[in-house]
Amino acid sequence: MIIKEFSADGFKNLKNIDLSPAPGVNVIIGENAQGKTNLLEAIWILSGAKSFRGTKEKEMISFDGEYARLGALFEDSQRVQRIEAVISKNPRERRLSVNGVKQRYFSGLFGLLKCVVFTPEDLNLTKGPPEARRSFIDLCISQIKPAYSKTVLKYENVLLQRNTLLKNLALRQGTEADLDIWDEQMARLGAYISVIKYQYTKKLSLYAGRLYSELTSGKEDLKLEYRSSIYEDMSNFTDQWAELTKIYLDSLIASRGEDIAAGFTTAGVHRDDVSVYVKGISVKDYGSQGQNRSAALSMKLAQAYILCEETAEMPVILLDDVLSELDRSRREFIISKLKDMQIFITCCEPVARLKGKRYEMSGGRVLNKQR
Ligand SMILES: Nc1ncnc2c1ncn2[C@@H]1O[C@H](COP(=O)(O)OP(=O)(O)O)[C@@H](O)[C@H]1O
Numbered sequence: 001m002i003i004k005e006f007s008a009d010g011f012k013n014l015k016n017i018d019l020s021p022a023p024g025v026n027v028i029i030g031e032n033a034q035g036k037t038n039l040l041e042a043i044w045i046l047s048g049a050k051s052f053r054g055t056k057e058k059e060m061i062s063f064d065g066e067y068a069r070l071g072a073l074f075e076d077s078q079r080v081q082r083i084e085a086v087i088s089k090n091p092r093e094r095r096l097s098v099n100g101v102k103q104r105y106f107s108g109l110f111g112l113l114k115c116v117v118f119t120p121e122d123l124n125l126t127k128g129p130p131e132a133r134r135s136f137i138d139l140c141i142s143q144i145k146p147a148y149s150k151t152v153l154k155y156e157n158v159l160l161q162r163n164t165l166l167k168n169l170a171l172r173q174g175t176e177a178d179l180d181i182w183d184e185q186m187a188r189l190g191a192y193i194s195v196i197k198y199q200y201t202k203k204l205s206l207y208a209g210r211l212y213s214e215l216t217s218g219k220e221d222l223k224l225e226y227r228s229s230i231y232e233d234m235s236n237f238t239d240q241w242a243e244l245t246k247i248y249l250d251s252l253i254a255s256r257g258e259d260i261a262a263g264f265t266t267a268g269v270h271r272d273d274v275s276v277y278v279k280g281i282s283v284k285d286y287g288s289q290g291q292n293r294s295a296a297l298s299m300k301l302a303q304a305y306i307l308c309e310e311t312a313e314m315p316v317i318l319l320d321d322v323l324s325e326l327d328r329s330r331r332e333f334i335i336s337k338l339k340d341m342q343i344f345i346t347c348c349e350p351v352a353r354l355k356g357k358r359y360e361m362s363g364g365r366v367l368n369k370q371r
């Protein structure tokens, strides 16, 4: 997958950006606060995913403007496509199109322009809170199966309703039987999500494990395990839906008392986690900073490799300020592993030995473009 043209104007501080990126490495150099991350974020938004820095749509528009305009012409193994977007402070004036065909929401762009982004926060993936790992796995799966994100939204909606009811029950409003309808939906959606996440984690473990071994020259090994808050062991019956749904439902019913007391749903996919082991030991609890970083990098690289394998398209890689955070061997490893993909790299200083097209960014503009 290659972005051949990219334009942005009025997206945060970006002004009149109009690039013809190289098919290989593109390096964006500039001082702090010049708009380098904004540029990667603008590309990322066209992939249809939520902002990787949590920016809401309104915040994407320049402080002193009314609109943000984005456009990309990109080529995958099948065809050349064009995405155009106009974001307005008035959501009714939002204009999105793919090859000239109107789309209502950014999520409608999902699955077209495939990107994988690496940010400095990602280096904290194994060390950080379970929430980060949950949303990482959700994103990885959504990129492969865009419909999965809709199931997750439905689950979140049911969870919200169930939690509201639990709070009411604590105040003696309603009866426990009112939970039936939510528990039943939650079990169905939750069982499905658990299985998909379990299966993805298995694959991620395989890929990230290989990468980690290579990164440590075979000295250490990495394994991931999906930790369900409902199922003890999923390895034996991942396709037995009736059985899985029943166990989920029984577990929800069994924890009703506890849930009412807590005021929220104490078990379910929203509480699951992924455990990461290096040499059989939890890297979060006992690993060094270096081991945690290597584990996180291996997981992110594995995301790109699995996406590539499952969709038969190489994603565009966005590396935001990650290289400066890494030592030379990890830096060279990551670049060598991504060498066949189109990459956009931001950094404050020119990284020696990094060949590619160079852009200088200042005040939201891309200055002299040179090869
Ligand atoms: N909505 C906005 N309108 C205009 N400027 C913005 C907006 N949101 C953020 N910025 C500006 O973008 C700059 C940060 O850009 P960023 O891409 O994070 O810089 P860096 O080059 O360090 O990656 C800040 O100066 C900030 O004020």
Ligand SMILES: [Mg+2]
Binding pocket: 036, 037, 038, 320, 321
């Ligand atoms: Mg930045």
